[in-house]
Amino acid sequence: MQVGTNQNIKPITTKINGDGNIEIGGCDLVSLAQKYETPLYVMDEETLRSVCRDYHKAFEACPEVTMLYASKALCTLATSKIIASEGFGFDVVSKGEIYTVFKSGADMSKVLFNGNNKSPDELMLALDLGVGRFSVDNFLEISLLNELAKSKNKRADILLRVTPGIECHTHKYIQTGHLDSKFGFDPTQVDEAVSLILEECPNLNLKGLHAHTGSQIFETRVYRDEVEILVREIARLNEKYSLNLDEINLGGGLGVKYIEADCPPSPYEFAQVVLPALASNCEKYGVSLSKVYIEPGRSIVSTAGVTLYTTGSSKRVPNGRKYVSVDGGMADNVRPSMYQAEYTAQIANKPDAETFEKVTIAGRFCESGDILINEIELPEIEEGDILCVYNTGAYNYSMASNYNRVEKPAMVLVNDAQSDVIIKRETLDDLISHDIIPDRLK
Numbered sequence: 001m002q003v004g005t006n007q008n009i010k011p012i013t014t015k016i017n018g019d020g021n022i023e024i025g026g027c028d029l030v031s032l033a034q035k036y037e038t039p040l041y042v043m044d045e046e047t048l049r050s051v052c053r054d055y056h057k058a059f060e061a062c063p064e065v066t067m068l069y070a071s072k073a074l075c076t077l078a079t080s081k082i083i084a085s086e087g088f089g090f091d092v093v094s095k096g097e098i099y100t101v102f103k104s105g106a107d108m109s110k111v112l113f114n115g116n117n118k119s120p121d122e123l124m125l126a127l128d129l130g131v132g133r134f135s136v137d138n139f140l141e142i143s144l145l146n147e148l149a150k151s152k153n154k155r156a157d158i159l160l161r162v163t164p165g166i167e168c169h170t171h172k173y174i175q176t177g178h179l180d181s182k183f184g185f186d187p188t189q190v191d192e193a194v195s196l197i198l199e200e201c202p203n204l205n206l207k208g209l210h211a212h213t214g215s216q217i218f219e220t221r222v223y224r225d226e227v228e229i230l231v232r233e234i235a236r237l238n239e240k241y242s243l244n245l246d247e248i249n250l251g252g253g254l255g256v257k258y259i260e261a262d263c264p265p266s267p268y269e270f271a272q273v274v275l276p277a278l279a280s281n282c283e284k285y286g287v288s289l290s291k292v293y294i295e296p297g298r299s300i301v302s303t304a305g306v307t308l309y310t311t312g313s314s315k316r317v318p319n320g321r322k323y324v325s326v327d328g329g330m331a332d333n334v335r336p337s338m339y340q341a342e343y344t345a346q347i348a349n350k351p352d353a354e355t356f357e358k359v360t361i362a363g364r365f366c367e368s369g370d371i372l373i374n375e376i377e378l379p380e381i382e383e384g385d386i387l388c389v390y391n392t393g394a395y396n397y398s399m400a401s402n403y404n405r406v407e408k409p410a411m412v413l414v415n416d417a418q419s420d421v422i423i424k425r426e427t428l429d430d431l432i433s434h435d436i437i438p439d440r441l442k
């Protein structure tokens, strides 16, 4: 079976160059750090495109499969443009994501709006910009979207977001968290929701069902069960209400390889489970589907991204642990402090060495929990080394904050020995640009 790009820890263009430094996309990381300063997010275009192509190749036998990139993993104009050029649509969850994707020039009919508490404002913007599908999550949204669509003389094409726990009580991985989820209609509410749409919402056009089982999934069995649950539910609803629902959305969740121990399935393995499950269940339940959406987020952008930091002070504490501090941390990558996420790193200016030592990479933010990597073997670090943390393309910039009033880093896109800024580094004036001193304090 073909190896998936998401099964690499590092971008596929990562090499050690003639100067003994790491390069990505033909760009020496030490030179990038000098030119653009650190912390610096680096995105490798070739890796990003390669993942998108993996998905296309994996599902090419089934033209009904439509890929929507889940923008919440990383949403910028340039990356959206690349992902759209690879034939993907988008899954969006806010006005900001809708606007970014729109401004990047995406075909809005290939955009699906998702979320458990969409505001009237957000729904209006989505209707105005011609977003192709709404994944309707709850009763309030059914009435609200119907009213708003009516006021604009439109009919919104919708999927119903359901919890995939439906009739799947035997599977622990779905049970934990998913029957008890803040997202979607649970099995006892689906009929009420469908009746409400059919009887009272002429401005909603129900096309099918949507589910999402979770994230950083390593077990393809989850998707096999999900396909059956959704296809069976479509058949039941079609029969009971004389409908022709013919769309399902399987959500995202395919994992990536942050550390050696991670073994995520490739898009090929994912397809090898999903495609036969679709064929057999559609036959078994007499359903014919015109669209099967998948919404990968993390697996599209994670591997393509790395973050460069400059090392600063270091110290050894009495128990022997050595802390090395870097010039970024939880404000540019909150995942380690939020859920103990693990990462792999190398020193870009000396990837190889005779001896390695165990260190803890500490962030610069004022929280004891701001530890980027708890324990890693690296060549002996000196002040001013460039640390390259791998697999930071997803849920790093998109979750970044200005904690401690630190400017958010820049992001550069590298390809073919060329580097271009795609997000400018914030300035001190950016940081205060939304602050106001009321007149009475002047």
Ligand SMILES: *Cc1c(COP(=O)(O)O)cnc(C)c1O
Binding pocket: 070, 072, 073, 091, 114, 211, 212, 214, 215, 216, 251, 252, 253, 254, 295, 296, 297, 298, 299
């Ligand atoms: C978060 C999310 C995704 C993407 O998940 P990844 O793990 O990043 O692939 C897709 N669909 C929905 C509905 C989501 O909430």
